[in-house]
Amino acid sequence: MIKGLYEAHLPVSNLKRSIEYYKGLGLEFSHSHEDRLAFLWIEKDKSWLGLWETDRVELEYHPSIRHIAFQVTLEGLNNSVTWLTEKGYKPREAFGFEPVEPFVMAHNGIAHAKIHFNDPDGNSLELICKIENPKNITNQMYLSEWEKLNSAENY
Structure with a gap:
């Protein structure tokens, strides 16, 4: 049934900065939603990363x-x-x-x-x-x- 991981999500404090950061790692921007959420392909059409802009990034790691x-x-x-x-x-x-x-x-x-x-x-x-x-x-x-x-x- 399960064949792999499709998506994972991380909190970020500045969505635009984080989009550029992950693009620099080679991830491909897919789309954003309401300027608070962006998706970047890790492997095109297979897995992606969701970035959520929030003021609660200070959660303890x-x-x-x-x-x-x-x-x-x-x-x-x-x-x-x-x-x-x-x-x-x-x-x-x-x-x-x-x-x-x-x-x-x-x-x-x-x-x-x-x-x-x-x-x-x-x-x-x-x-x-x-x-x-x-x-x-x-x-x-x-x-x-x-x-x-x-x-x-x-x-």
Whole structure:
């Protein structure tokens, strides 16, 4: 029945500024409604992000209400710190990892590599991709360490 996530929503204090911010990340503007709500395609005709202008953006951050993770390729993720920085976005520390490069969180035979950053209103954003975990590693580490540990010569 369920095949994926179609939409997610975030509160923003300035809709026009936020539209430009997310367009800068590569999202495509779809439409707005009553100058309070805008939709941008994450993946055209498949998933989108709704931005709601409100004066209640100061809600305390919690990932269950103010977090979006965008799926990217591993190649894209490897270049993410430079890509974000060149666009004027600032990667941030997450789970004890400094934003010098993406990091890996692995558990139960699966692993994800990711980097975190915030939008202008403090909403938590993430670039993430699922990666192979052939050695069933359960540690957390920087992506460069992961790639070295899982390189072909280590088999």
